[in-house]
Amino acid sequence: MNKSTYSDVLIGVVLLALAACLPWVVGDFAVTLAVNIAMFTVLATSWALFSGPTHYISLATAAFFGLGTYTAGIGLDYLPFWVLIPLAGVFGAVMAGLIGLATLRLSGVYFVIFTLGLAEMTRQVITYIQNATGQKGILISIWFMETTFYWMLVGLAAVIFIVGWLIGRSRLGFALRIIGDDEEVARHSGINTALSKVLLFMIPGAVAAMTGAMMAPRYGYIEPLIAFTPMLSFQVVIMALLGGTGRLWGPIVGVIPFSILWELISASFPNQTTLLLGLCFLAIVYLLPNGFVGLLLKIRARVSQGEGF
Amino acid sequence: MSDHRTVLSLRGATKRFGGLIAVNDLDFDVAEHEVLGLIGPNGSGKSTTLNLISGALPVSGGTISLNSQIISTLPAQQITRRGVARTFQLVRLLPSMTVFENVMAGAVFGHRRRWGHEAEAHVMRMLELVGLDRRAHAHPSELTYIDTKRVELARVLVGDPKVLLLDEWLAGLNPTELEEGISLVRKLRDDGRTIVLVEHVMDAIRSLCDRCVVMSSGVKIAEGATEAVLNDPEVIRAYLGEDDA
Amino acid sequence: MGILITGLLLGGTYALIAMGLNLQYGMSRIMNLANGEMLVAGGFAAFWFWTAGNVSPLLTIFLLAPVAFFVNWLIYVVILRPLVKRAKSRGQLEVDAILTTFGLSFVAVGLMLATFGGDYFSYQYLLKPVELLYDTYSLNRLVAFLAAVVICGALYLWLNHSRAGMSIRAIAVAPDSARLVGINVPRLSALAFALGGAVTAVGGALISTFLTLDASTGVIFTLKALIIVIMGGVGDVRGTIVAALMLGILETFVARVIDPGLTLAAAYLLFILILLFRPQGLFGRKQT
Numbered sequence: 120m121n122k123s124t125y126s127d128v129l130i131g132v133v134l135l136a137l138a139a140c141l142p143w144v145v146g147d148f149a150v151t152l153a154v155n156i157a158m159f160t161v162l163a164t165s166w167a168l169f170s171g172p173t174h175y176i177s178l179a180t181a182a183f184f185g186l187g188t189y190t191a192g193i194g195l196d197y198l199p200f201w202v203l204i205p206l207a208g209v210f211g212a213v214m215a216g217l218i219g220l221a222t223l224r225l226s227g228v229y230f231v232i233f234t235l236g237l238a239e240m241t242r243q244v245i246t247y248i249q250n251a252t253g254q255k256g257i258l259i260s261i262w263f264m265e266t267t268f269y270w271m272l273v274g275l276a277a278v279i280f281i282v283g284w285l286i287g288r289s290r291l292g293f294a295l296r297i298i299g300d301d302e303e304v305a306r307h308s309g310i311n312t313a314l315s316k317v318l319l320f321m322i323p324g325a326v327a328a329m330t331g332a333m334m335a336p337r338y339g340y341i342e343p344l345i346a347f348t349p350m351l352s353f354q355v356v357i358m359a360l361l362g363g364t365g366r367l368w369g370p371i372v373g374v375i376p377f378s379i380l381w382e383l384i385s386a387s388f389p390n391q392t393t394l395l396l397g398l399c400f401l402a403i404v405y406l407l408p409n410g411f412v413g414l415l416l417k418i419r420a421r422v423s424q425g426e427g428f
Numbered sequence: 429m430s431d432h433r434t435v436l437s438l439r440g441a442t443k444r445f446g447g448l449i450a451v452n453d454l455d456f457d458v459a460e461h462e463v464l465g466l467i468g469p470n471g472s473g474k475s476t477t478l479n480l481i482s483g484a485l486p487v488s489g490g491t492i493s494l495n496s497q498i499i500s501t502l503p504a505q506q507i508t509r510r511g512v513a514r515t516f517q518l519v520r521l522l523p524s525m526t527v528f529e530n531v532m533a534g535a536v537f538g539h540r541r542r543w544g545h546e547a548e549a550h551v552m553r554m555l556e557l558v559g560l561d562r563r564a565h566a567h568p569s570e571l572t573y574i575d576t577k578r579v580e581l582a583r584v585l586v587g588d589p590k591v592l593l594l595d596e597w598l599a600g601l602n603p604t605e606l607e608e609g610i611s612l613v614r615k616l617r618d619d620g621r622t623i624v625l626v627e628h629v630m631d632a633i634r635s636l637c638d639r640c641v642v643m644s645s646g647v648k649i650a651e652g653a654t655e656a657v658l659n660d661p662e663v664i665r666a667y668l669g670e671d672d673a
Numbered sequence: 674m675g676i677l678i679t680g681l682l683l684g685g686t687y688a689l690i691a692m693g694l695n696l697q698y699g700m701s702r703i704m705n706l707a708n709g710e711m712l713v714a715g716g717f718a719a720f721w722f723w724t725a726g727n728v729s730p731l732l733t734i735f736l737l738a739p740v741a742f743f744v745n746w747l748i749y750v751v752i753l754r755p756l757v758k759r760a761k762s763r764g765q766l767e768v769d770a771i772l773t774t775f776g777l778s779f780v781a782v783g784l785m786l787a788t789f790g791g792d793y794f795s796y797q798y799l800l801k802p803v804e805l806l807y808d809t810y811s812l813n814r815l816v817a818f819l820a821a822v823v824i825c826g827a828l829y830l831w832l833n834h835s836r837a838g839m840s841i842r843a844i845a846v847a848p849d850s851a852r853l854v855g856i857n858v859p860r861l862s863a864l865a866f867a868l869g870g871a872v873t874a875v876g877g878a879l880i881s882t883f884l885t886l887d888a889s890t891g892v893i894f895t896l897k898a899l900i901i902v903i904m905g906g907v908g909d910v911r912g913t914i915v916a917a918l919m920l921g922i923l924e925t926f927v928a929r930v931i932d933p934g935l936t937l938a939a940a941y942l943l944f945i946l947i948l949l950f951r952p953q954g955l956f957g958r959k960q961t
Contacts, residue, residue, distance in 0.1 A: 174768055221945055225952050228704055228767050236896045240941045247934045290536055297533050300522040309508035309537035394783025400776025404769055
């Protein structure tokens with residue numbers, strides 16, 4: 120079991136406070152970038168909570184995100200915004216539960232394939248519904264400042280870190296690490312592997328949906344192509360793997376440099392973002408199989424070994 | 429034979445792989461506190477039988493019961509929770525965790541589930557029992573072969589199982605290690621554990637098992653007191669083949 | 674009735690594409706998510722030769738196949754084999770293969786975008802009507818179907834009756850035992866992967882005669898090929914063909930009767946049903 124000391128918690132709280140103060144210190148452009156970074160931090164960290172220990176690569180982030188965006192878009196006519204966010208979370212959890220029950224009993228490959236097409240398929244279905252009902256896009260009538268989005272995301276990130284920390288110390292977290300190491304042994308130790316996986320998968324599902332709902336006002340106008348960007352799933356996977364899923368703070372370490380790199384490439388070579396994604400995937404597999412976290416831990420181990428002799 | 433109650437019971441247990449019948453209509457009982465040897469030549473179906481009992485494979489026919497409750501229809505994790513624990517032929521330790529954490533896995537999710545300090549204390553007790561208390565924070569990659577087997581044994585014991593299935597646990601050990609291994613299993617027997625021992629090492633069978641069940645080609649060909657069974661001409665023929673009996 | 678035949682025609686071509694993936698995943702154990710991009714590349718090649726030099730796609734295939742074979746062989750040996758060597762378990766290899774081929778697919782799309790731009794491309798080839806069983810079909814679909822049948826048939830015979838073919842099937846079923854019988858697993862895995870890529874590229878050339886492609890449509894084809902392979906049972910040739918035909922018919926039905934925009938959703942539904950009720954596929958063996 121992970122030994123989480125109180126100094127870790129203190130560091131976390133301090134960093135969180137610093138992050139919350141950011142908008143008062145930097146200019147407007149930086150805040151926009153910060154919103155993106157915060158959003159990806161939320162998505163990547165919650166992604167890693169499931170895909171890290173189990174090694175099941177989920178590409179469903181965009182689908183959950185879109186579900187949340189549409190929940191907000193459609194629901195704003197009937198419910199206040201602040202109710203829609205947790206509601207989106209519930210929908211996301213339910214959808215994740217269903218997907219999990221269908222695919223997590225099987226090997227990881229089926230799961231990846233299924234989640235790969237999920238966003239595409241959902242987009243097709245929604246486009247069809249829109250064409251059938253004649254409704255084009257959804258206009259969002261409420262508006263927030265960038266800083267509000269930023270704080271909402273930082274708040275959600277804080278919640279995720281707390282949840283992740285608690286899970287790491289819980290039976291469920293332990294069960295999932297065992298499943299990730301050897302699923303057969305997990306089963307024979309008495310773990311209900313299917314249920315554990317499904318339960319944990321509901322977390323990134325709910326979180327991505329809530330994030331989608333939160334971001335809906337930022338888009339202003341909701342359309343299938345906007346709500347369900349398949350790119351989103353791939354970006355989240357890269358950032359989380361780049362940072363490393365071995366630690367709770369791993370994904371952030373991947374999010375920050377990648378987001379900045381993405382902004383730079385989008386600005387200078389807008390058509391080559393796809394190429395960038397591909398090269399990053401390859402770099403991760405060949406150079407950083409355990410992300411930056413893995414690299415840091417290896418260096419630290421070697422340093423302490425060197426000192427030992 | 430003994431007035432101990434029956435813990436594990438197989439009735440007509442059968443396993444088919446397509447056209448091949450690996451286990452054919454197998455009947456036997458295991459009494460509480462006894463050490464039952466399950467022996468037979470290669471390919472006789474011994475390991476498959478263990479797989480059926482532990483739930484690693486579903487039965488094609490027949491039933492398996494634990495304390496009079498049928499377990500053959502349950503998935504492996506539930507069978508473990510009910511109290512059947514097993515080791516694997518090829519030792520499977522969790523690669524990313526220490527010895528302590530490996531055993532903890534059995535403590536948290538096994539038959540008798542524990543958590544927190546209670547679990548940690550029990551894990552240390554088990555490690556002491558198998559002689560690994562000083563290597564609790566070692567990694568599987570740093571251990572000798574017999575030590576990895578000790579870890580696995582501790583992991584299955586720590587959940588206080590009702591029945592222990594040892595799948596060729598003594599295989600691949602050099603003479604010194606074999607001595608240590610046999611005395612460890614003897615300690616378990618003296619503690620009153622119920623064990624089904626699948627083995628090829630005859631010395632171990634002789635010194636540890638009160639009773640034996642002998643299988644050949646999926647069928648039970650003999651059952652009874654160890655010495656009697658090992659002298660049974662039918663059994664000798666099965667091991668040596670038809671030509672030289 | 675028309676739906677049935679059109680569906681079969683489409684399915685036949687799908688079968689060819691799925692065969693490519695089947696060779697790569699079922700036999701050399703690499704889940705190649707860049708499969709669709711290889712298809713699009715094949716289509717591009719056919720397009721280019723037709724519009725630039727009026728060369729029939731049926732002829733382009735003969736040049737395309739060996740080139741694609743070589744390129745895929747290179748990819749396997751340089752990029753994928755190190756993964757096979759370093760993977761400690763089959764699950765690890767699958768994850769690594771997925772991420773790597775994913776990366777490759779993005780690189781391929783990026784390169785294609787840079788070279789050809791993002792426009793759709795299609796061309797008129799054999800756009801003549803043909804009367805068959807009281808209904809009119811397009812000749813190009815028919816020709817593509819026949820070519821696919823010939824190639825699939827040849828592959829089937831080769832896999833079942835030639836030494837190399839049977840060795841490859843042996844690797845799919847039991848790689849460790851195959852090694853023990855003297856089969857050169859690394860070399861044949863490379864061969865299977867290269868062959869799979871060549872077959873996919875040829876399929877792409879054929880499909881481009883009657884479908885519109887662009888640099889980003891690769892992923893949809895990858896998905897369909899994956900669905901077909903899994904539905905039919907990984908590694909099983911007959912299963913792939915049957916599943917491809919089924920998908921072709923289902924898609925055509927959905928496109929004509931319900932809405933052309935729901936074809937992927939229909940394929941998905943089929944996929945979910947298979948996963949729920951028969952994950953080993955129609956012809957596959959249950960994994961112990």
